[in-house]
Amino acid sequence: MTIEHPSATVADRPLLSVRGLGKRYGAQIGCRDVGFDLWPGEVLGVVGESGSGKTTVLDCLSGRVAADGGQVTYTKADGSVVDLRRLDEAARRRLLRTEWGVVHQHAREGLRMNVSAGANVGERLMALGARHYGRVRGRALDWLARVEIGESRIDDLPETFSGGMQQRLQIARNLVTEPRLVLMDEPTGGLDVSVQARLLDLLRGLVEDLGLSAVIVTHDLAVARLLAHRLLVMRGGLVVESGLTDQVLDDPQHPYAQLLVSSVLQP
């Protein structure tokens, strides 16, 4: 009998491959020696307390913060592989606009506050070449409805929205172009519980329908359980544990992971 550990059964190359990623802020370690592979259709959760380095990892991936060391390779839609740390600024921006979405923890950072909600959503479509005003507006309306923002608000400025609505608008703005990879920093933070459930369902549906891949930073283990296939547990800038989400949550190995899981009510 042959026993196999075939590492690849569907796609043969990860969408995103990270090795030895590190970032220091002076004497302070942001993150150190972070490595993982993200496969198409996979959602990776990054959990840990504040200051553990979760957001630093995400910022290094999006290029918002320049990493000090390591390698981040991405397989583009056309099949070519790029090293993100060696990409020039223009090429990186093009990639972010066409194949990636980035949802920031604070919605204001991901929105254009001086244009309407509809324009915020339509902008990315137009950046990809959509020109027909009616169609762009139609898609914008559709996405606003999917994140439960009423049609009557399409011409309002994000400034007039509540924090939770701004966050939903930011998500609509990012997902309207159906990106291949979405980076999300606490996407459900500060949302009403009812909207959070709707958003979780929406995200899971997109993963299933579009084969969307995502890296989601969250401190909420219940959100991680429902959305992520795999988890990284971070502490002090290091990944202290990784594995299947339910395994990490139900049988954590590292002392810190055990503490984290045992400290919350019903993850």
Add this chain to the structure above:
Amino acid sequence: MSGPALEVRGLAKAFVLHVQGGVRLSVLDGVSLAVQAGECVVLADPSGAGKSTLLRSIYGNYLVRDGQVLIRHRERVVDMVGAPPRLMLDVRRHTLGYVSQFLRVIPRVPTEQVVAGTLRARGVEAGEALGRARAMLERLRIPERLWALSPVTFS
């Protein structure tokens, strides 16, 4: 292809509770078991004997380091112990199901969509997945008027 659908060899599982002074609990030691295709096996033991731990260890919900969990998957045999997460997910998606005492679902999602979700994760088109989900709910005699409700409202 012959051979058992599932074979467990020399499985051991212990828990080290770091939060509680590093206590080590050995629950399973040297467990072996073979299940043939079409066979139904009952684990009958007093409470606390390790039945659930064995099931969870087979599914990969508990991390196992000692022993083998061999599963016939896509025309070959896969050892779940030490398998890469991606392969374990593929086994779970296509070969190995798990019915637990607790159902964890996204709130407000209709029952029929919860059931269809597992098919959609396999790449089945939404309409067909929903049709098959409804057929299964009917077979399990869950009244149709409940299909559009979230299962958290169920008994």
